[in-house]
Amino acid sequence: NAGVTQTPKFQVLKTGQSMTLQCAQDMNHEYMSWYRQDPGMGLRLIHYSVGAGITDQGEVPNGYNVSRSTTEDFPLRLLSAAPSQTSVYFCASSPSPRAVYEQYFGPGTRLTVT
Amino acid sequence: GENVEQHPSTLSVQEGDSAVIKCTYSDSASNYFPWYKQELGKGPQLIIDIRSNVGEKKDQRIAVTLNKTAKHFSLHITETQPEDSAVYFCAASPHFGNEKLTFGTGTRLTIIP
Numbered sequence: 001n002a003g004v005t006q007t008p009k010f011q012v013l014k015t016g017q018s019m020t021l022q023c024a025q026d027m028n029h030e031y032m033s034w035y036r037q038d039p040g041m042g043l044r045l046i047h048y049s050v051g052a053g054i055t056d057q058g059e060v061p062n063g064y065n066v067s068r069s070t071t072e073d074f075p076l077r078l079l080s081a082a083p084s085q086t087s088v089y090f091c092a093s094s095p096s097p098r099a100v101y102e103q104y105f106g107p108g109t110r111l112t113v114t
Numbered sequence: 115g116e117n118v119e120q121h122p123s124t125l126s127v128q129e130g131d132s133a134v135i136k137c138t139y140s141d142s143a144s145n146y147f148p149w150y151k152q153e154l155g156k157g158p159q160l161i162i163d164i165r166s167n168v169g170e171k172k173d174q175r176i177a178v179t180l181n182k183t184a185k186h187f188s189l190h191i192t193e194t195q196p197e198d199s200a201v202y203f204c205a206a207s208p209h210f211g212n213e214k215l216t217f218g219t220g221t222r223l224t225i226i227p
Contacts, residue, residue, distance in 0.1 A: 004157075031213070042120075042203055042217035043158070050213070058214070059115070090157050097213040103148075105157030 001026050004106035006091050012112045013081040021076040021109050023091030029104075031097040032074040033058070034066065036087040037108075043090065049074055050097045081113045116141040118206050120218030128226050133194055135221045137204035138186040144206040147187045148215070149178060152201045161202075162189070191223075199225045 007022045025032065033048035035058075045058030049068040063085060065077040074093075078085060088110050094103040117140040127133045137147075145166040150158035164171045164178045164187065171178050175194075180187040191198055204218040 035217075040123075040219055042118075042219045044217070045214060048213070059216075092157070098209050102160045103215075105159065107155075108157055 003027065004091055004093055004104050006089075006106035006109050008109060009107065010110050012114065013078070014114055015081060015083060017081050019078055019081065021078075021089055021091075021111070023074045023076065023106060024072050025074075025093040025104070026072065027093065027095070027104070028071060029093035029095050030071070031095070031103075032068065032091065032093045033103075034064070034074070034076045035090045035092065036060065036085075037090060038087050046076065046089075048097075078111075081111075083113045085111065086113045087111060116144060116206055116208065116216040118204060118216050118218040120204050120221060122221060123219065124222045124224070126224045126226055127194055129194055129196060131194055133191045133198070133223055133225075135189045135202055135204070135223070136186060137188070137206075137218050138184075139206040139216075140185070141206070141208060142182075142185065143208045146207040146209060147178070147180060148205050148207075149176075149189050150203045150205065150217075152203065152220075154200075158203055194225045196225050196227055199223060 004025045034046040035043040044060050047066040049055045091106040092103045095101045120137045148163035151161045152158040177190045202221045205215045207215045
């Protein structure tokens with residue numbers, strides 16, 4: 001199993017550009033989520049999904065869209081990038097949202113918006 | 115919503131000594147408290163977790179304690195080794211699982227050889 005994969009590893013965008021961060025898992029996990037990590041603020045939940053076709057907002061959803069058309073993929077879209085979205089983004093998955101299972105994190109995408 | 119505070123933000127200990135990281139939470143409905151270790155350039159990795167019906171849990175050199183009355187929980191690492199150097203995050207969830215985890219702000223632990 002490759003686990004949780006994220007692409008790209010690094011990205012630089014100009015203000016106003018749009019892009020999609022890719023996330024995929026090959027463990028048939030129901031639950032997937034996106035976090036952003038900023039210095040001194042820990043990880044904050046952006047969006048999450050409890051299964052294909054179901055998504056919901058987390059703590060900081062503004063400026064981001066997600067979709068879950070398959071169990072494996074959970075892309076994060078930045079509609080119009082802003083400097084405030086400069087961050088490290090982590091995708092994670094676990095077998096179930098409401099059970100004590102380990103949540104597996106991807107290696108992260110470092111995004112810089114200029 | 116839930117608020118998780120974590121202290122200290124940085125911690126340096128001599129190799130072989132113990133390290134303790136503390137977290138407090140605000141939502142009395144929180145029931146699941148995992149701890150993550152993040153090495154440089156990698157995503158967080160679960161190292162230990164505890165549920166609200168348990169007061170203490172141990173796994174080799176690491177242990178977690180939970181005081182539900184005081185709403186705080188702690189990570190204890192004994193006989194520290196250089197490979198313990200990393201950033202550690204606590205988290206809390208209102209469910210027995212990963213849905214809507216709220217993370218602490220992290221502790222950078224440095225083990226001095």
